[in-house]
Amino acid sequence: MIIKGLIKKQISNQYTIIDLETKKEYLAIPSGKLRYVKVDEKSSFNKTYGRSTKKRQQIIQISPKVGDKVLLDISGDTNVIEEILPRNNDLVRPDVANVDQVLLVFSAIKPEFSFNLFDKFLVILKEQKLNIILVVSKIDLIPTDELNKLKEQLQYYEENVGIEVYYVNSKQKIGFDILEHIFTNKITVLAGQTGVGKSTLLNALIPGLDIKTQEISLALGRGKHTTRHSELYEFNDGYICDTPGFSRLDLNIFEKEELKNQYDDFVSISSLCRFSSCNHINEPGCAIKEAVKNNKIPEERYNNYVLFYNEIEDKKNMYWKDMIIWK
Numbered sequence: 001m002i003i004k005g006l007i008k009k010q011i012s013n014q015y016t017i018i019d020l021e022t023k024k025e026y027l028a029i030p031s032g033k034l035r036y037v038k039v040d041e042k043s044s045f046n047k048t049y050g051r052s053t054k055k056r057q058q059i060i061q062i063s064p065k066v067g068d069k070v071l072l073d074i075s076g077d078t079n080v081i082e083e084i085l086p087r088n089n090d091l092v093r094p095d096v097a098n099v100d101q102v103l104l105v106f107s108a109i110k111p112e113f114s115f116n117l118f119d120k121f122l123v124i125l126k127e128q129k130l131n132i133i134l135v136v137s138k139i140d141l142i143p144t145d146e147l148n149k150l151k152e153q154l155q156y157y158e159e160n161v162g163i164e165v166y167y168v169n170s171k172q173k174i175g176f177d178i179l180e181h182i183f184t185n186k187i188t189v190l191a192g193q194t195g196v197g198k199s200t201l202l203n204a205l206i207p208g209l210d211i212k213t214q215e216i217s218l219a220l221g222r223g224k225h226t227t228r229h230s231e232l233y234e235f236n237d238g239y240i241c242d243t244p245g246f247s248r249l250d251l252n253i254f255e256k257e258e259l260k261n262q263y264d265d266f267v268s269i270s271s272l273c274r275f276s277s278c279n280h281i282n283e284p285g286c287a288i289k290e291a292v293k294n295n296k297i298p299e300e301r302y303n304n305y306v307l308f309y310n311e312i313e314d315k316k317n318m319y320w321k322d323m324i325i326w327k
């Protein structure tokens with residue numbers, strides 16, 4: 001009998017899989033035939049490496065990973081993963097497939113909200129087709145007028161970039177009631193700088209989950225090369241992925257001309273630029289620069305765009321993505 005399941009946990013070659021219909025859990029191993037698979041250019045398992053390598057037909061080894069939807073044969077003594085279904089996306093660090101959304105946690109203060117880092121996250125996450133939800137933490141520590149100013153600035157992102165924004169105080173669970181619904185039927189990954197309160201937030205959401213234990217056990221591990229393991233935790237009919245320790249979001253870097261495509265708010269205006277290939281830097285008749293002048297696009301967001309553009313140009317071979325840290 002074959003069932004359709006979701007990989008919840010992986011420990012070396014042993015997988016925990018949830019039957020998507022009955023929610024029953026099975027332990028399973030991957031079938032040997034998954035080892036070498038021929039993939040064409042369009043396969044979701046086919047990846048490019050480096051900056052401009054084109055996808056080509058190749059034979060690759062596919063390993064099932066947390067987040068994968070699989071076909072599982074439960075007829076024999078040992079349950080066997082027969083097939084991995086196409087992936088919507090595939091993150092490397094954390095090693096999770098089919099992530100629906102990223103809960104980006106930024107603190108209102110300590111550390112101060114950084115629009116530079118926020119814009120950078122948006123650029124990188126958008127490329128992976130990840131829906132982004134921003135949670136602003138520590139709202140109890142910031143004066144009301146400063147919080148209101150921040151809310152005003154973030155309103156632009158809600159209205160023009162399609163980002164949902166929530167404001168929480170994890171300690172007193174303020175703002176949590178409206179946060180809970182966002183997890184339903186989705187795989188959610190948490191991301192943000194160190195010190196913004198991700199662990200506090202996660203522990204407050206799922207009281208049974210002891211994130212600290214994992215952080216300590218990782219510190220006692222075999223150093224840098226300790227295998228990181230990702231696991232999905234059921235929460236409000238969805239899954240939250242906890243990724244212990246530091247790791248980085250590993251994405252292919254953009255060409256500088258591609259950067260503008262990651263800005264939804266720019267794309268909608270750029271048809272008015274004089275040149276269709278306008279990069280919105282020094283070109284005459286640029287509608288984006290005009291919109292900045294008329295306060296339709298925040299100056300800081302545009303300035304960050306120019307910074308990133310120059311950064312890509314300056315450090316062609318440097319991995320820009322290394323600046324993003326997941327914890």
Ligand code: ZN
Binds near residue numbers: 273281
């Ligand atoms: Zn332009």
